[in-house]
Amino acid sequence: MAIRYQEYTRSAIKAAPFQLWVGQWRIDYLAFSHPDNAHKPPLLVVGGAFQNFTSYKYCVERIYQDFPVVLVDLPSLGNNTQIAPDLSMEDLADLLYEFTCQSGLEKVHLMGLSLGSAVASTFAYKYPRTTDKLIVAGIVTRPRKSWRMLVEESVRVLEQGRMDEFSQAVVLYLVNYDKMKETGITPTARKLFYRQMKQLSDNERERYKINGRRLLSVEGLLGYPECDTLVTTGEFDSFTLPWENASFAEKCPNAQFTLIKGADHLPQLEKREVSLDLFSTFLRGESLERVQGIRRFGKGEYQRIERRRAERLVPCNNHGYVTSESRVGDRFRFNKPVQVVDINFFGCLIKLSEPGFSIADHARDCTLYMESPELKLELLVFDYDDAGYLRCLFKHGNIQAAERFTELLKNSEYFLHQDSEGNVHRIYG
Numbered sequence: 001m002a003i004r005y006q007e008y009t010r011s012a013i014k015a016a017p018f019q020l021w022v023g024q025w026r027i028d029y030l031a032f033s034h035p036d037n038a039h040k041p042p043l044l045v046v047g048g049a050f051q052n053f054t055s056y057k058y059c060v061e062r063i064y065q066d067f068p069v070v071l072v073d074l075p076s077l078g079n080n081t082q083i084a085p086d087l088s089m090e091d092l093a094d095l096l097y098e099f100t101c102q103s104g105l106e107k108v109h110l111m112g113l114s115l116g117s118a119v120a121s122t123f124a125y126k127y128p129r130t131t132d133k134l135i136v137a138g139i140v141t142r143p144r145k146s147w148r149m150l151v152e153e154s155v156r157v158l159e160q161g162r163m164d165e166f167s168q169a170v171v172l173y174l175v176n177y178d179k180m181k182e183t184g185i186t187p188t189a190r191k192l193f194y195r196q197m198k199q200l201s202d203n204e205r206e207r208y209k210i211n212g213r214r215l216l217s218v219e220g221l222l223g224y225p226e227c228d229t230l231v232t233t234g235e236f237d238s239f240t241l242p243w244e245n246a247s248f249a250e251k252c253p254n255a256q257f258t259l260i261k262g263a264d265h266l267p268q269l270e271k272r273e274v275s276l277d278l279f280s281t282f283l284r285g286e287s288l289e290r291v292q293g294i295r296r297f298g299k300g301e302y303q304r305i306e307r308r309r310a311e312r313l314v315p316c317n318n319h320g321y322v323t324s325e326s327r328v329g330d331r332f333r334f335n336k337p338v339q340v341v342d343i344n345f346f347g348c349l350i351k352l353s354e355p356g357f358s359i360a361d362h363a364r365d366c367t368l369y370m371e372s373p374e375l376k377l378e379l380l381v382f383d384y385d386d387a388g389y390l391r392c393l394f395k396h397g398n399i400q401a402a403e404r405f406t407e408l409l410k411n412s413e414y415f416l417h418q419d420s421e422g423n424v425h426r427i428y429g
Helices: 053-063 089-102 115-126 145-159 163-174 177-183 187-198 202-217 242-251 272-283 299-304 399-409
Strands: 018-022 025-032 043-046 069-073 108-113 131-137 228-234 255-260 294-297 319-325 332-343 347-352 366-370 375-384 389-394 415-418 424-426
Touching: 018 089, 025 089, 043 053, 043 089, 043 115, 053 069, 053 272, 089 115, 108 115, 115 131, 115 202, 131 272, 145 163, 145 202, 145 375, 145 389, 163 187, 163 399, 177 399, 228 242, 228 272, 242 255, 242 299, 255 272, 294 299, 319 347, 332 366, 375 399
Parallel strands: 043 069, 043 108, 108 131, 131 228, 228 255
Antiparallel strands: 018 025, 025 069, 255 294, 319 332, 319 366, 332 347, 347 389, 366 375, 375 389, 415 424
8 A cells, every 4th residue: 555645734734644553553644745756765754752743844844845754653652642561662663664564665764853763773773675864863772870760750750640740850851951041942942841741641641651661671772773874962962962872873884973053852843943954954965064053973073972961060068968758758767968079950979978878778769958058959869889979860850949959050159160180160250
């Protein structure tokens, strides 16, 4: 059965999708092509967890000028309401391949964004004869331990029904609050994102948990595609870090890696014109040197990409204490004085005054208290060594408190810069 293309209109992208069944699994799709381009390999766009088809209207409008575009929602992804907890990333890639076979598509380009990037890259690796070009943005290959804890925590809070905390936490995890001035993400955009998360239906909540567990199940990809590949993300992406994306690109024999300047985890929304220019230039096979607003890296430059999400600051008064507190009642299990070695918006390194800490028992129930400035920050402890050092993430779950913390970190009365030689100096002047 040949795929059913239609000419693109803004009303058509809002219409109910077509459906294709592979056994018990439903694949939703919309397919657009200008009549002059219908013979070309289409771009299959595999979205992330909650983007609907209208999220890609600007992408369709740009790519449609050169290639057909097929928007695909696999089970539990995008707006596909099928509950599919047992389908792995590889299973989803196999379903996507069956979609191409049943649609008569012998050769396709692929674009995977965020969660969809793992599906698209797995498809490209397993089915090289079907894949022409591949674009991945914000890809996860082998999630770092701290990242896993953030995803686990969001799923746990959702399962407990703490929707307001969950909604604010998702915004705070996906938006780099340390670089909002550079990315230009507006309060209105953050508010709309928060409202979307808070109003999730029961079906959407279940799909969030499924996709969270899918991400946590990733222990590394099956392999790395050999097709012509573009790997990109925002230069300030704090969810899938630039160096992690670069690490994927390094392992692909025919990959180009770029960062989109001034963008966060969703550059196609935050820096739309630059992103679309990048995507269309790559698909047309033209040099990326002409694309403005990006930073290109050669293979030998990947190792020089900064691995930290934000600069680590030194508190002027580094004394504090950590408590372990059960959510059942207010009983404190321990209360230990600590020194805060360094800190930034995302987390801190602290040293216990005396050894003796169990990550197994207390990874998720600790709180850091500081007096100057007055701070109370819930912790996720992801590493502890014999010298008594704890490496921690902050469990941000309140936007107002996070914004206050961001402002405090800029205040040289409380926090100092540390240069590469270990010398500290004032943040301002």
